[in-house]
Amino acid sequence: MIKLLIYCLLLIILLACNSDTKETVKQSSSDYIKELIANTQAELATPNNQVVDHYQVLLMGNSHINGLEKMLKKLIFARFPTKQVTSSSTQDLYYLSDRIKDKASIDKLINTPWTHVILQAQKYSSSGAYSYPTDAAISWIKLAKNQYATPIMFPEHPRLGNTTEGLRVYQLHKRIAEEESSCVAPIGLAWDRVIEHYPEISLYYEDGNHANITGSLLTAFVLYQVITGESADELPYIAAIEVAELTQDLLRQIATYTLEQNPACNF
Numbered sequence: 497m498i499k500l501l502i503y504c505l506l507l508i509i510l511l512a513c514n515s516d517t518k519e520t521v522k523q524s525s526s527d528y529i530k531e532l533i534a535n536t537q538a539e540l541a542t543p544n545n546q547v548v549d550h551y552q553v554l555l556m557g558n559s560h561i562n563g564l565e566k567m568l569k570k571l572i573f574a575r576f577p578t579k580q581v582t583s584s585s586t587q588d589l590y591y592l593s594d595r596i597k598d599k600a601s602i603d604k605l606i607n608t609p610w611t612h613v614i615l616q617a618q619k620y621s622s623s624g625a626y627s628y629p630t631d632a633a634i635s636w637i638k639l640a641k642n643q644y645a646t647p648i649m650f651p652e653h654p655r656l657g658n659t660t661e662g663l664r665v666y667q668l669h670k671r672i673a674e675e676e677s678s679c680v681a682p683i684g685l686a687w688d689r690v691i692e693h694y695p696e697i698s699l700y701y702e703d704g705n706h707a708n709i710t711g712s713l714l715t716a717f718v719l720y721q722v723i724t725g726e727s728a729d730e731l732p733y734i735a736a737i738e739v740a741e742l743t744q745d746l747l748r749q750i751a752t753y754t755l756e757q758n759p760a761c762n763f
Contacts, residue, residue, distance in 0.1 A: 528599065532602065536635070540641040542647065544763040546723070551612070552608065553568060553581075553582070553584075554610045555584070556614065558617045560650075561616055563712050564585070564715065564719070565585040568723070569581050571716055575720075584604075591618070592636055605640065609644075613648065622661075633672050637678045646723075648678070653707065661684070663685065665684055682757075685754050686750055687699060689753070717747055
């Protein structure tokens with residue numbers, strides 16, 4: 497009986513110690529992140545990394561970045577077969593406002609010399625009636641620029657049947673870029689153009705929210721041109737991407753036209 501009591505007492509002490517340790521680690525991470533963000537320089541010019549020997553692209557976002565990592569790599573290799581391309585993406589579903597509290601995400605950004613950091617998952621109101629803070633997005637932009645990486649804001653494409661969301665989300669990201677200089681990829685505007693002029697082309701997965709392979713390719717064409725500065729319209733047909741040749745040609749043209757009308761970066 498005495499041995500059992502001693503065992504229970506030791507177990508309680510160990511659990512309490514572990515709890516204290518976890519809380520200390522959590523607090524330490526929080527302090528580390530706050531200090532890091534506080535020490536970033538603000539209002540730096542957006543670095544221009546369009547011409548490099550090694551493209552190192554990090555995509556930070558939620559489910560809307562799925563598949564883009566490999567697709568972007570194929571597009572860049574199609575234009576620059578002798579250059580090195582490294583791409584990586586986050587595997588969680590954080591919004592930018594949640595990710596800024598995650599030490600692993602911050603370490604992923606600052607521990608590799610990325611040339612481009614694509615930022616997706618700024619919270620926004622589906623109805624447009626509410627506003628969400630943008631301070632986390634601004635912190636991510638500053639962190640990227642302090643690492644000499646080009647920050648590229650990724651406004652989501654509109655949901656199926658929503659004719660105003662693409663422009664509204666794009667304008668939200670433009671306002672963020674006006675506050676802290678960064679590139680803004682006009683993804684929703686390119687989608688709007690396809691939806692309006694070529695309704696026979698399906699861009700959506702069956703949920704009406706996420707992109708199918710065709711929609712992902714359109715998004716990738718826009719991002720490719722922002723990353724490299726090279727016209728997406730001049731890319732060749734890529735048989736390894738399972739989208740018909742004529743459709744690829746049309747999507748390339750729309751991506752380039754959209755960027756000509758809405759330049760992403762102000763270098």
